[in-house]
Amino acid sequence: MKPIYKRVLIKISGEGLMGRQGFGIDAGAVEDIAGQIKEVADSGVEICLVVGGGNIFRGVQEASKGISRTVGDHVGMMATVMNALYLQNVMERLGMSVRVMSGLEIPQVCENYVYRRALRHLEKGRILIFFVCTGNPYFTTDTGAVLRASEMGCDVLLKSTQVDGVYDDDPKRNPKAKKYREVSYDEVIEKQLRVMDLPAIAMARENKLPILVFSQHEQGALAKVLSGKGNFTVIKES
Ligand code: UDP
Numbered sequence: 001m002k003p004i005y006k007r008v009l010i011k012i013s014g015e016g017l018m019g020r021q022g023f024g025i026d027a028g029a030v031e032d033i034a035g036q037i038k039e040v041a042d043s044g045v046e047i048c049l050v051v052g053g054g055n056i057f058r059g060v061q062e063a064s065k066g067i068s069r070t071v072g073d074h075v076g077m078m079a080t081v082m083n084a085l086y087l088q089n090v091m092e093r094l095g096m097s098v099r100v101m102s103g104l105e106i107p108q109v110c111e112n113y114v115y116r117r118a119l120r121h122l123e124k125g126r127i128l129i130f131f132v133c134t135g136n137p138y139f140t141t142d143t144g145a146v147l148r149a150s151e152m153g154c155d156v157l158l159k160s161t162q163v164d165g166v167y168d169d170d171p172k173r174n175p176k177a178k179k180y181r182e183v184s185y186d187e188v189i190e191k192q193l194r195v196m197d198l199p200a201i202a203m204a205r206e207n208k209l210p211i212l213v214f215s216q217h218e219q220g221a222l223a224k225v226l227s228g229k230g231n232f233t234v235i236k237e238s
Contacts, residue, residue: 003226007046009149010158014055016216034090036222049129050145053079073137084131097126103135142200150207164215165233184238211235
């Protein structure tokens with residue numbers, strides 16, 4: 001593997017951790033992701049991770065059923081805590097040095113996010129898992145991922161999803177949907193392509209942070225994408 005990036009942030013959705021279960025955490029799925037990360041880390045790439053919580057709880061979904069959005073998002077943030085701690089432990093079992101940094105204070109459980117401390121961890125070769133990045137309701141982990149990638153000076157944000165890139169329509173429902181090899185931030189916003197929420201795309205555009213969208217289901221996808229190969233869509237300036 002010949003990586004073309006030095007420092008990257010990988011966004012793993014909660015769905016990526018639930019495997020075929022449809023809910024919760026699947027040990028096999030997490031081990032698979034951890035193994036892919038190890039392959040990339042061993043090649044010398046500095047890695048930041050942001051983990052979602054959609055496999056357990058999504059504030060906006062529950063708010064539509066009548067629960068307060070703010071409380072729903074607080075519960076959603078707790079879901080991301082569970083995923084991050086689980087992933088950290090699996091990665092450590094595989095021999096990686098991993099620190100979890102939280103945007104909410106949970107001192108007995110993990111470190112608080114401190115900008116300079118996070119940079120120091122990376123310099124020492126540690127992998128970072130960030131969660132609850134904004135620390136606020138009404139945000140998603142995608143927005144938090146763009147925020148941390150910008151702060152840490154990452155070359156690129158890799159978003160692993162259920163499909164192998166950005167399409168002009170939902171490829172699961174429309175077999176004629178066309179995949180973009182490259183698409184601009186503006187086009188994603190104008191055409192409301194459902195790859196990330198608006199604040200995340202707008203922040204990436206402002207900070208000129210390229211986003212690579214790829215499938216988590218493809219064997220060895222992470223290593224390929226980081227070498228500039230494989231199937232993905234890049235979102236960047238036109
Ligand atoms: N969340 C939040 N603020 C944040 C990050 C996350 O309120 O800065 C909550 C929100 O309810 C979100 C949930 O955490 O729905 C889980 O994250 P998300 O749905 O983005 O996870 P993913 O889709 O990546 O699994």
